[in-house]
Amino acid sequence: MVGVPERFVIIGGGPAGNVAATYAARLGAEVTVIERDVIGGAAHLWDCIPSKSMIATGGAMSFMRRSQGMGLEQEDPVIDTGGLTGRIDQIKANMRDNTTQLLESQNVRLIRGTGAFTSANSVEVTTAEGTETIEFDSALVSTGSQPRIPDWCHPDGERILTTRDCYPPTVFPDSVTVVGSGVTGVEFVHMFSSFGAKVTLVVSRQQVLPGKDPEVAAVLEQEFMDRGVKLLMGARAEAIERIDADGNPDPDGSQVIVRCDDGRSVTSSHAVLAIGSVPNTADIGLDRAGVEVNRWGYVDINHHCVTNVPHIYAAGDISGKLPLSSVASIQGRKVAEHVMGLHTRSHRHLDYDKAASAIFTEPEIADVGLAEAEAFASGRKIRVTKVPFSATAKAMINNDTRGFVKIISDPATGVILGGSIVGRHAAELISVIAVAVTAGLTVTDIVESILVHPALSEALAEAAE
Numbered sequence: 424m425v426g427v428p429e430r431f432v433i434i435g436g437g438p439a440g441n442v443a444a445t446y447a448a449r450l451g452a453e454v455t456v457i458e459r460d461v462i463g464g465a466a467h468l469w470d471c472i473p474s475k476s477m478i479a480t481g482g483a484m485s486f487m488r489r490s491q492g493m494g495l496e497q498e499d500p501v502i503d504t505g506g507l508t509g510r511i512d513q514i515k516a517n518m519r520d521n522t523t524q525l526l527e528s529q530n531v532r533l534i535r536g537t538g539a540f541t542s543a544n545s546v547e548v549t550t551a552e553g554t555e556t557i558e559f560d561s562a563l564v565s566t567g568s569q570p571r572i573p574d575w576c577h578p579d580g581e582r583i584l585t586t587r588d589c590y591p592p593t594v595f596p597d598s599v600t601v602v603g604s605g606v607t608g609v610e611f612v613h614m615f616s617s618f619g620a621k622v623t624l625v626v627s628r629q630q631v632l633p634g635k636d637p638e639v640a641a642v643l644e645q646e647f648m649d650r651g652v653k654l655l656m657g658a659r660a661e662a663i664e665r666i667d668a669d670g671n672p673d674p675d676g677s678q679v680i681v682r683c684d685d686g687r688s689v690t691s692s693h694a695v696l697a698i699g700s701v702p703n704t705a706d707i708g709l710d711r712a713g714v715e716v717n718r719w720g721y722v723d724i725n726h727h728c729v730t731n732v733p734h735i736y737a738a739g740d741i742s743g744k745l746p747l748s749s750v751a752s753i754q755g756r757k758v759a760e761h762v763m764g765l766h767t768r769s770h771r772h773l774d775y776d777k778a779a780s781a782i783f784t785e786p787e788i789a790d791v792g793l794a795e796a797e798a799f800a801s802g803r804k805i806r807v808t809k810v811p812f813s814a815t816a817k818a819m820i821n822n823d824t825r826g827f828v829k830i831i832s833d834p835a836t837g838v839i840l841g842g843s844i845v846g847r848h849a850a851e852l853i854s855v856i857a858v859a860v861t862a863g864l865t866v867t868d869i870v871e872s873i874l875v876h877p878a879l880s881e882a883l884a885e886a887a888e
């Protein structure tokens with residue numbers, strides 16, 4: 424197959440779709456990308472990137488509030504909503520334009536429209552100009568996901584918000600109730616509280632970030648409480664509506680009430696739904712192509728991202744694996760290699776258990792590979808070493824000594840199996856452990872690397888000792 428032009432059609436131009444397109448084009452395929460909303464990806468450019476941009480601005484504000492500790496006079500920052508909107512729009516536009524230019528320079532055909540399979544070898548695209556049918560030899564479905572909206576809530580984009588209405592909201596919240604305490608929920612709590620809003624978090628279980636290391640979740644819960652965030656533990660929201668100053672239902676009211684299943688309720692100026700997302704698998708003709716969807720609406724794939732139809736692939740959020748832009752991109756690359764026959768050469772299989780991820784709160788939280796709790800649950804013998812940043816020169820220089828590095832290794836061989844980092848720049852620092860986990864490096868490999876001084880990475884070397 425290598426070198427033979429392959430008609431490769433991709434529905435959805437997010438990180439999964441556009442990375443598959445660029446690699447396949449580079450390898451000689453004839454590639455068409457069909458994108459409905461935004462080249463670069465709706466979940467990526469309308470959620471991931473703007474949320475991180477807002478969080479970075481909030482981080483700059485909290486840094487200024489701590490300026491006394493840096494030997495500076497205290498500054499009280501003020502939000503410039505117009506400037507913030509402009510900054511986010513500019514970042515999104517730059518990313519969209521860079522991706523578009525890259526694909527066009529590789530002669531990838533970009534079609535602005537909605538795609539749907541009409542058979543196992545054809546897709547129909549509906550554009551502003553009409554419809555077109557495109558035949559393919561292989562296809563990728565990478566249509567992503569969208570915020571989950573339950574039937575008990577009707578977001579109005581003004582005060583009852585999905586995450587996509589928040590970058591920034593039309594009226595900046597004085598107070599906000601965030602519903603859902605997964606990664607999105609805690610990032611939004613951090614974001615709005617760093618902007619000075621009074622925040623309440625509705626937590627359906629007894630711990631924020633269910634599934635994460637309880638020690639890490641506890642650090643975040645404490646940080647939120649120290650900042651005055653109210654945590655409603657063990658409560659599920661079941662109704663959200665706007666009310667007037669007297670507490671009567673009013674679709675134009677300036678307050679929002681969130682009612683929970685245990686009888687508690689919270690009133691604030693805004694409410695944000697952060698209760699997960701749903702895959703975009705409806706109305707794309709998967710049944711006509713013979714592609715099966717599982718009971719949660721995701722498309723099952725094998726380790727090459729192949730669906731039950733051998734020449735049709737699925738990647739990104741729609742595949743029901745780890746819903747991360749980084750994972751979607753690497754899946755896209757693997758798809759392109761498989762389409763062009765490169766999987767017959769020596770290659771590394773995708774291992775989702777070795778994906779690094781980060782939560783952009785303050786302190787930042789990042790982890791990769793085997794978790795301590797997971798190892799104990801399975802009875803696996805591990806060596807855990809933990810070093811606080813407080814002893815590190817760079818943390819003192821930065822005036823921020825919060826957090827720690829934890830490395831998990833095999834006691835017999837020293838091979839690094841995983842790690843977690845809580846603290847400033849955790850999302851950057853975890854890369855060292857991620858490379859070690861993927862490459863099978865040992866603690867000695869880290870200890871014997873000559874790292875920079877003064878740097879937070881010195882805590883990594885200490886934890887590896």
Ligand SMILES: Cc1cc2nc3c(=O)[nH]c(=O)nc-3n(C[C@H](O)[C@H](O)[C@H](O)COP(=O)(O)OP(=O)(O)OC[C@H]3O[C@@H](n4cnc5c(N)ncnc54)[C@H](O)[C@@H]3O)c2cc1C
Binds near residue numbers: 460475607
């Ligand atoms: C609030 C939030 C924050 C996040 N932050 C991070 C983060 O910090 N780091 C991280 O790694 N991940 C993050 N994620 C996850 C990340 O955004 C997604 O995992 C990633 O964007 C998935 O990529 P994708 O290619 O599957 O989908 P998308 O990026 O959504 O791209 C799919 C594209 O398909 C298009 N499409 C859908 N149907 C059709 C159709 N019928 N025809 C044509 N086009 C169609 C859509 O318009 C969309 O542009 C975050 C998610 C959320 C909700």
Ligand SMILES: NC(=O)c1ccc[n+]([C@@H]2O[C@H](COP(=O)([O-])OP(=O)(O)OC[C@H]3O[C@@H](n4cnc5c(N)ncnc54)[C@H](O)[C@@H]3O)[C@@H](O)[C@H]2O)c1
Binds near residue numbers: 606625627628
């Ligand atoms: N920094 C990042 O990389 C980043 C940021 C955001 C999202 N993401 C990706 O998106 C994925 C999904 O995260 P998420 O947080 O959007 O969704 P999620 O499904 O992980 O979390 C949603 C939470 O809402 C709770 N919930 C559901 N209904 C509720 C109700 N009625 N009342 C109160 N709580 C309710 C659920 O129990 C759950 O804990 C993550 O696993 C991650 O892969 C990544």
